[in-house]
Amino acid sequence: MTQSLPRLRLGTRGSPLALWQAHAVRDALLKAHGWPAEAVEIEVIRTTGDAITDRALSEAGGKGLFTKELEEALLERRIDLAVHSAKDMATRLPDGLHLVGYLPRADVRDALILREGASLADLKPGAKVGTASLRREAQLRRLRPDLQVSLLRGNVHTRLAKVESGEFDATLLALAGLARLGLTERISALLDVADFLPAVGQGAVAIETRFGDLAVDSLVVPVVCPATGLALRVERAYLGELDGSCRTPIGGLAEVTGDEIRFRGVVLSADGTRYYEIVRFGPRNRALELGVTSGREMRAMVPPELLPH
Numbered sequence: 384m385t386q387s388l389p390r391l392r393l394g395t396r397g398s399p400l401a402l403w404q405a406h407a408v409r410d411a412l413l414k415a416h417g418w419p420a421e422a423v424e425i426e427v428i429r430t431t432g433d434a435i436t437d438r439a440l441s442e443a444g445g446k447g448l449f450t451k452e453l454e455e456a457l458l459e460r461r462i463d464l465a466v467h468s469a470k471d472m473a474t475r476l477p478d479g480l481h482l483v484g485y486l487p488r489a490d491v492r493d494a495l496i497l498r499e500g501a502s503l504a505d506l507k508p509g510a511k512v513g514t515a516s517l518r519r520e521a522q523l524r525r526l527r528p529d530l531q532v533s534l535l536r537g538n539v540h541t542r543l544a545k546v547e548s549g550e551f552d553a554t555l556l557a558l559a560g561l562a563r564l565g566l567t568e569r570i571s572a573l574l575d576v577a578d579f580l581p582a583v584g585q586g587a588v589a590i591e592t593r594f595g596d597l598a599v600d601s602l603v604v605p606v607v608c609p610a611t612g613l614a615l616r617v618e619r620a621y622l623g624e625l626d627g628s629c630r631t632p633i634g635g636l637a638e639v640t641g642d643e644i645r646f647r648g649v650v651l652s653a654d655g656t657r658y659y660e661i662v663r664f665g666p667r668n669r670a671l672e673l674g675v676t677s678g679r680e681m682r683a684m685v686p687p688e689l690l691p692h
């Protein structure tokens with residue numbers, strides 16, 4: 384008996400990290416369904432975020448910059464699914480689209496890359512650290528107010544090269560991204576989530592589809608990770624109550640153990656001197672509520688000038 388093969392068009396950005404993630408989703412689909420390679424076609428789509436390399440993304444408009452063109456392609460049915468870093472996704476998606484799920488989440492921690500030395504303590508006062516993330520900048524300033532933290536954009540390889548060349552003494556990057564690119568040997572230390580909280584969604588690969596396109600979703604569902612989906616529901620609801628624009632240093636992490644979800648969130652002032660933290664627990668059937676409540680309680684605690692309204 385021959386069954387006609389589906390042809391799924393999978394859209395992705397063209398960066399090495401994005402391509403790795405797109406191939407991971409494709410491989411998972413092929414494996415889950417026993418399909419031959421031609422069942423999933425990868426389409427590379429250039430996004431606005433890929434074109435901007437000279438400014439902080441928070442200045443250029445924040446989240447959405449890496450997803451807009453992929454989402455247009457989805458809505459225009461040029462692709463059937465889009466693969467993104469969950470971290471780069473806005474908390475509100477365009478009408479007609481949804482996140483059907485995520486691959487099993489990787490290690491969520493941030494990694495420290497030093498030109499010399501083995502830990503944060505080895506950085507001398509005044510050492511230059513480059514990061515493009517307000518969250519990393521603020522948390523770093525909180526731990527080490529004596530460092531000189533400044534903007535360092537570009538892809539992972541560019542940032543590593545600027546540390547190698549001595550332009551910067553250190554940078555911070557997500558372990559997940561470094562691992563996907565085979566660059567973990569460049570890591571000097573991993574930062575404990577207890578004092579350095581990751582971004583909402585860090586380490587998770589998201590799959591976005593047209594809402595209600597059950598033909599596509601039913602094919603994707605076998606590769607998504609339920610525990611990651613729960614954690615991301617909490618984290619994204621929390622972020623949605625605060626700020627989706629990347630202009631405030633915000634961290635958040637939900638961890639699912641058995642029937643319980645533990646959420647921890649932080650908001651900081653840009654200079655790291657003000658620090659607000661929340662820890663909440665909830666059952667797994669109340670993930671959304673846990674995220675929304677945590678976000679609202681955080682908003683009530685944080686001085687209004689730190690958050691957009």
Ligand SMILES: NCc1[nH]cc(CCC(=O)O)c1CC(=O)O
Pocket residue numbers: 468469470471555556557558559560561584585586587588
């Ligand atoms: N903002 C870019 C981005 N989006 C996702 C990752 C890493 C991979 C992940 O978190 O899943 C990175 C690079 C970084 O922050 O170091």
